[in-house]
Amino acid sequence: MRATSIHAVLAGALVFSASAVTAPAAYATETGVVIQKLSVNGGKPLVLGTSQTESVTLSVTASDDSGISSNMAFLQIDREVGDEYWSYHGRPTCTPVSATTSTCKLTVKLDAGWGVPRNALAGPWDVTVQLQAKDGDLYNNGGEPKHPVLRxxxxxxxxxxxxxxxxxxxxxxxxxxxxxxxxxxxxxxxxxxxxxxxxxxxxxxxxxxxxxxxxxxxxxxxxxxxxxxxxxxxxxxxxxxxxxxxxxxxxxxxx
Incomplete structure (x- = not known):
């Protein structure tokens, strides 16, 4: 049986930061949306214990000639191994940095009943970014890059x-x-x-x-x-x- 997915979403202070990565050039060229920085836990592995007070924060800074729409943004980190699946995801809060650039941040607070995943899911997780520019251009990185989530x-x-x-x-x-x-x-x-x-x-x-x-x-x-x-x-x-x-x-x- 597939494990329940976590999707509790909170906007809040940065508890975990993230690794800076660059979007695939071909995708950025096709859509017009350019990812300038993507972070999950400040570049450090995301380490989870057994406490339900943990938080997960994802942040992306992106730009487009028309600007980034805050209505269609979506961030997720997830992994599937056999029948086991887990994700932390939701719609981030996007804050304009300039007319063309915005930073979108999502903090997920672990739920009291389903806060941490299964042991089998420790390892590299997919990081998904979905964005839309104000002129309608879409961006989806397809689950790359990977980020370690460790016991x-x-x-x-x-x-x-x-x-x-x-x-x-x-x-x-x-x-x-x-x-x-x-x-x-x-x-x-x-x-x-x-x-x-x-x-x-x-x-x-x-x-x-x-x-x-x-x-x-x-x-x-x-x-x-x-x-x-x-x-x-x-x-x-x-x-x-x-x-x-x-x-x-x-x-x-x-x-």
Whole structure:
């Protein structure tokens, strides 16, 4: 059975921004409508957890000799995988920048019952722009470009003992989880490489010490030799379906 499509629409403040792209030249020439900028989450992947307080914002700046009509604009981001389908879409609010150019913005607030999609839909989503110029010229980008919509990843860390004597063994544990959209919860992410990083007290940069793999429950564990005061954290690079994640640094006093 195909999953329900989301279409709650709100005009509002920009919560997520978007990636700048240029419309296909041939299409722009045929219609006369030129896409100057298209954005979804400021060029960053759209990362969704399990909360129903998330928002999705799409924005497009377009021009035509006659100007852009605000009555026919439509923006959508969607994906279909097998029987699963989801979309966030609606009519944006278009604001004239000049006589020929307008910026159209749409903010979709996730619905309390159907806010996040199914797990199978994490990955590249189609971004659709439909516009009409005031002289009747139509523009439809046909679902290009793609934009990543990812399950949110989370990491925890604990380094012990605290304090520890210099040269002694320090055990660093943690857990990597990611949003399970199907069950609206977070679950362990198994068999994934995660970097153990250290930031010496008084500095601002983390350095990778080693890489460990999560077990079947997403748990992490390794040992290092204590050498200096500082912060330990786990860092996950992300995958095609799951966001990057960094644990908050755990400070260890070395004596």
């Amino acid at each position: 949110r990843g989370k990491l925890t860390v604990n380094a012990s003992p605290e304090p520890v004597y210099k040269g002694k063994t320090l055990k660093v544990t943690g857990k990597l989880t990611r949003a399970n959209w199907d069950k609206r919860t977070y679950a362990g992410y198994a068999d994934k490489p995660v970097k153990l990083q250290f930031r010496k007290a008084g500095t601002s940069t983390y350095t990778t010490v080693k890489t460990a793999y999560t077990n079947s429950f997403g748990n992490l564990s390794t040992t290092v030799t204590a050498s200096a005061d500082g912060y330990w954290r786990w860092s996950f690079a992300g995958t095609s379906t799951t966001s990057t994640a960094n644990a908050a640094g755990d400070y260890v006093d070395v004596r």
